Amino acid sequence: MAAATHGLALALLWLAVFSDLFSGQIAWALFCSGLVIVSQLSFLLLFRTGYNLRFRDPSLTEAQILVALALHTFVLASFDSARGSLLMFYLIILLFGIFQLQPRVFVRCAFFAFFAFASLNLWEGYEMRLADPGLALLQCCALFLALAWQSLFASYIQALRQRMRQRSFALQAHQDTLRGMMRQLEDLVATDELTGLFNRRHFLRLALRELENLGPGRQHGLALIDLDYFKRINDVHGHAAGDRVLQTFAAVARACVRDGDVLARYGGEEFVLLLPNADADRLTTCCERLREAFAAAEPLGVQVASLSLSAGMTLLSEGDDLDVALQRADQALYRAKRGGRNRCDAAWEGAGA
Numbered sequence: 001m002a003a004a005t006h007g008l009a010l011a012l013l014w015l016a017v018f019s020d021l022f023s024g025q026i027a028w029a030l031f032c033s034g035l036v037i038v039s040q041l042s043f044l045l046l047f048r049t050g051y052n053l054r055f056r057d058p059s060l061t062e063a064q065i066l067v068a069l070a071l072h073t074f075v076l077a078s079f080d081s082a083r084g085s086l087l088m089f090y091l092i093i094l095l096f097g098i099f100q101l102q103p104r105v106f107v108r109c110a111f112f113a114f115f116a117f118a119s120l121n122l123w124e125g126y127e128m129r130l131a132d133p134g135l136a137l138l139q140c141c142a143l144f145l146a147l148a149w150q151s152l153f154a155s156y157i158q159a160l161r162q163r164m165r166q167r168s169f170a171l172q173a174h175q176d177t178l179r180g181m182m183r184q185l186e187d188l189v190a191t192d193e194l195t196g197l198f199n200r201r202h203f204l205r206l207a208l209r210e211l212e213n214l215g216p217g218r219q220h221g222l223a224l225i226d227l228d229y230f231k232r233i234n235d236v237h238g239h240a241a242g243d244r245v246l247q248t249f250a251a252v253a254r255a256c257v258r259d260g261d262v263l264a265r266y267g268g269e270e271f272v273l274l275l276p277n278a279d280a281d282r283l284t285t286c287c288e289r290l291r292e293a294f295a296a297a298e299p300l301g302v303q304v305a306s307l308s309l310s311a312g313m314t315l316l317s318e319g320d321d322l323d324v325a326l327q328r329a330d331q332a333l334y335r336a337k338r339g340g341r342n343r344c345d346a347a348w349e350g351a352g353a
C-alpha cells in the first residue's frame, strides 16, 4: 500500500509537471522521482534481507512515515499555487501510522510533518520567495489543525485497540478456565472415585472405539477379573478394609499393564481389562502376571490371609459385538470360579481365535 501511494504521488507530480504547476525543471522532477523510487527500493531491500526483523516494529512504520513526510516536503518546495491541494498527502502518509504507532510516536510524526512544512514556508519567507504569505500562514494553520485532530483520533483508536486487546485476554483466560473445568468434569465422569481407574461407562465408550478401529487380522484381548471371596474380606475385616483391598488391586493392576491398555472398574469387586492388539498368549501372560502380583500384594493395614482373583479371557476381532464378547469373558470367569478360583480361564471359541 505504501508503494502504491508513492506511485500515486509520483503520478500527481508528473501531472503537475505537464500542467505547468511544477515550478522546477524536468530534470528536477526526474531527480525527485528518483529519490522516491530509491527510498522505496531501500525499504524493499530491508524487508527482503530480513534486516527489518531486528526492530521492534518489523514494518518500520515510523521510519517509512518520516521518510515519506520528508520526501513530500522536499517535493512541495517545487510547488507554488498547487501546494495547498497537495497538503492532504501529509494526512494520507500519517494514516499509515494510525493503527500501528503508539500515540506518543504518532504525535512525534505529526509534529515532524508540521515542522517540515512550516520550516519550508519560513525558509521561503526568509529568502523573500513567498508569493502569498497570508496563504502560507493559512496553510500552516490548516495543516496544524488537521494534524492535531488526526493525533487525537489516533490516540482514541489506540485506546480502543488496547481495550479490545484486554477484553480478548480476559476472554482467553475465561476460556482456559472453562476448558480446565471441562477437563476436570470429564475426568470425574470417567473415573471411579475409590480406585482412580476408569469407570464402566467410560470403559464401554473406549472399548467400542477400539473395536471400531480394529482392522482385519487384528485382535484385542478382553478380560473380566473378579476378586475371590471378597465378601468374606468385608465381613471379617470391615468395609474400609475391603475398600483398601480394591485400591491395592488397582495399584497392582496399573503396574502390570502397559500404556495404551485400558483398565477399569466394572462394578463392585469386578474389573475389566482391554489389551489393544494382543493375541491369546499376551492376554494370558498379562492376566497370569496380574493374578500372581495380586496374590503377593499386602494391603496397608489389612491382615488378609490370602488374596486371589479369577479372570475370564476372550479376544475381540473385527465385526465382533462388545456385549457378546463380554458375555464370553463372563462365562470364562464363571468357569474359573467354578474351577476353584485363583485362576484364569479363557473362551477363545467364537472369538475368531
Ligand SMILES: Nc1nc2c(ncn2[C@@H]2O[C@H](COP(=O)(O)OP(=O)(O)OP(=O)(O)O)[C@@H](O)[C@H]2O)c(=O)[nH]1
Binding pocket: 194, 226, 227, 228, 229, 230, 231, 232, 234, 238, 239, 240, 241, 242, 243, 246, 267, 268, 269, 337, 341
Ligand atoms: N468394601 C467394598 N465392598 C464392596 C464394594 N462394592 C461391592 N462390594 C462388596 O463386594 C462383595 C461381593 O461379594 P460376592 O459377589 O458374593 O463375591 P465374592 O465374595 O467375591 O465371591 P466370589 O466372587 O464368588 O469369589 C459384596 O459383599 C459387596 O458388598 C466396594 O466399593 N467396597
